[in-house]
Amino acid sequence: MGLFSRSGSRGRRRGRSRGILGSLPIIRWFGPLLTGGGILGAAFGLVTGRIDLPALDQYRGTTAPVTLQPVSLRDLGDKSPDRIRIATFNIRQFAEKKANKPIVMGRLAGIVGKFDVVAIQEVMSGSTLPIDRLVEVLNQDTPRGTTPRFQSIVSHPIGRTSHKESYAFVWDASRIDFIPDSAYVVQDGEVGSGDDFLHREPMVASFQVRARPDQTARPFRFTLITMHTDPDEVRGDTNTNELNVLDDVFNNVRAWEYSQNGEEDFILLGDLNVDVGGLAELGRIPGMVSLAGKLKTNVIKTKTLDHILIDAQTTAEFVPGHVGVVDMVNDLGITLEEAKDVSDHLPVWAEFSAFESGAPGARSPQVAREGGQPTAR
Amino acid sequence: MAEIDPRKLLEQDLFADDPVRQMGVIRAISMLEPEQLQSSGLPCAARLVRLTGSQGEMVRIGAAEALESGVPVQADEVPQLCEMLSGELSGDVSYWSATLLGRLGAAGQLGDHWSQAVTTLQACLTESAFLPARERAAWALGRIGRQAHEAMPVLRAIAEDAPPRLRRLAVEALESIRGVAA
Numbered sequence: 001m002g003l004f005s006r007s008g009s010r011g012r013r014r015g016r017s018r019g020i021l022g023s024l025p026i027i028r029w030f031g032p033l034l035t036g037g038g039i040l041g042a043a044f045g046l047v048t049g050r051i052d053l054p055a056l057d058q059y060r061g062t063t064a065p066v067t068l069q070p071v072s073l074r075d076l077g078d079k080s081p082d083r084i085r086i087a088t089f090n091i092r093q094f095a096e097k098k099a100n101k102p103i104v105m106g107r108l109a110g111i112v113g114k115f116d117v118v119a120i121q122e123v124m125s126g127s128t129l130p131i132d133r134l135v136e137v138l139n140q141d142t143p144r145g146t147t148p149r150f151q152s153i154v155s156h157p158i159g160r161t162s163h164k165e166s167y168a169f170v171w172d173a174s175r176i177d178f179i180p181d182s183a184y185v186v187q188d189g190e191v192g193s194g195d196d197f198l199h200r201e202p203m204v205a206s207f208q209v210r211a212r213p214d215q216t217a218r219p220f221r222f223t224l225i226t227m228h229t230d231p232d233e234v235r236g237d238t239n240t241n242e243l244n245v246l247d248d249v250f251n252n253v254r255a256w257e258y259s260q261n262g263e264e265d266f267i268l269l270g271d272l273n274v275d276v277g278g279l280a281e282l283g284r285i286p287g288m289v290s291l292a293g294k295l296k297t298n299v300i301k302t303k304t305l306d307h308i309l310i311d312a313q314t315t316a317e318f319v320p321g322h323v324g325v326v327d328m329v330n331d332l333g334i335t336l337e338e339a340k341d342v343s344d345h346l347p348v349w350a351e352f353s354a355f356e357s358g359a360p361g362a363r364s365p366q367v368a369r370e371g372g373q374p375t376a377r
Numbered sequence: 378m379a380e381i382d383p384r385k386l387l388e389q390d391l392f393a394d395d396p397v398r399q400m401g402v403i404r405a406i407s408m409l410e411p412e413q414l415q416s417s418g419l420p421c422a423a424r425l426v427r428l429t430g431s432q433g434e435m436v437r438i439g440a441a442e443a444l445e446s447g448v449p450v451q452a453d454e455v456p457q458l459c460e461m462l463s464g465e466l467s468g469d470v471s472y473w474s475a476t477l478l479g480r481l482g483a484a485g486q487l488g489d490h491w492s493q494a495v496t497t498l499q500a501c502l503t504e505s506a507f508l509p510a511r512e513r514a515a516w517a518l519g520r521i522g523r524q525a526h527e528a529m530p531v532l533r534a535i536a537e538d539a540p541p542r543l544r545r546l547a548v549e550a551l552e553s554i555r556g557v558a559a
Contacts, residue, residue, distance in 0.1 A: 161472050162437065163469065191542075193541055193542065196541075239549070240546060344407065
């Protein structure tokens, strides 16, 4: 049985599954050795004076105050050929019932259609039906006989109890290519096993901006890791705090994708159920930046729950300042009650260059200064 | 057609048996802010826990999602939660009962019912047939902290001999009760 199903508005087909079963455990074998070696090496460097600690400050992002100027969705205008928009959206309880509400689905399609790739959390019903319906609405104006503009991929249902959720990615195939067979759910061990650290293991998928025929610059290629944490497992300095596990996931996925595909750009996005200060070890990855920073992401705008995280040392394609939430009440002109029928979360988005930036590994200090909230303490 | 005020709907339908009205209750809860739910004085959280064991899939999903979103729970709901936890109506009902007891414990809001909560969680920890409920019971005892000290012998035994994740949670609960970790 495949882990995923993929669809456009027509011609649904089952996607091939590819887990990293067997790969992450291998990485885990190396992890302790590398960590131990790293600690010994660092200790040696410090004792002998070969490591200049003050010089490392340049890699910490910045200590300057962050001035975030979120851009309203209404001010964004049409999609640009030079930039892409990536979003994350927890669509509360996105099941058949919601999929059968035409007004709600129209609003959802209106939001999702503004972006090039959207990571969606809380798909329910144990089927792809809600996402299939959403993609149908998005593609309703596609002329017959042409390739559907929006496509999707949905994970299998994930969770420890009978309350299971799927993740989905929906993308604008006129601008973005899904890398075939690149999607998987991170394998975290069976329920109750020693490797069972995450309630809903994240889903990973890779994409690339479609190059124009006359284009010489390399199109931006990136891997998305989407996650919906369990709000009861994101507190405290413990091994079971999911944010203290997600850093390993981010690093392992990064190591795996780099070794297999030369992938350099990773974006972790989703409903993490914490603000920037609660990102724990995930936030302490060097260079990690929450692009939406302190923006409030619940529908009543009282809490920061959702994030788009990048390592600003390696992903320089983020367009500084071009980040925000879709304020459903103001941007769509609906009441709070109507917005709550869509979701209790606001979509969070950020813009990236459509082209790979400079030399691989080029750092983007501007990102940390102008674009987001440094997560390192 | 004008919509019914969510507060009035809750007063009227909170204990309804009909799945359609139960869905209305879940929607009404999602429309109200935590302060409004708390001031209603209605046992909404305990009711949602029971609905996670419903026959209706949408009711089950809706109730669990509302609980995960953080519906406020009050100290006077503890006896109902303990009753549902010991009754083991379904794995999910036990799981959510333990979760809410843990949340109340972490907030220091078990009131006069903390002893009952600790005893019931210990029983779940050793007797439940649903592993995620046992795991949540261990987690909840850790969240209660020092007041759960009478559960330490049981937690020590679990930390020695139980499925791996449950062992890990028992160790963390012991550290929390001893005041070693948060």
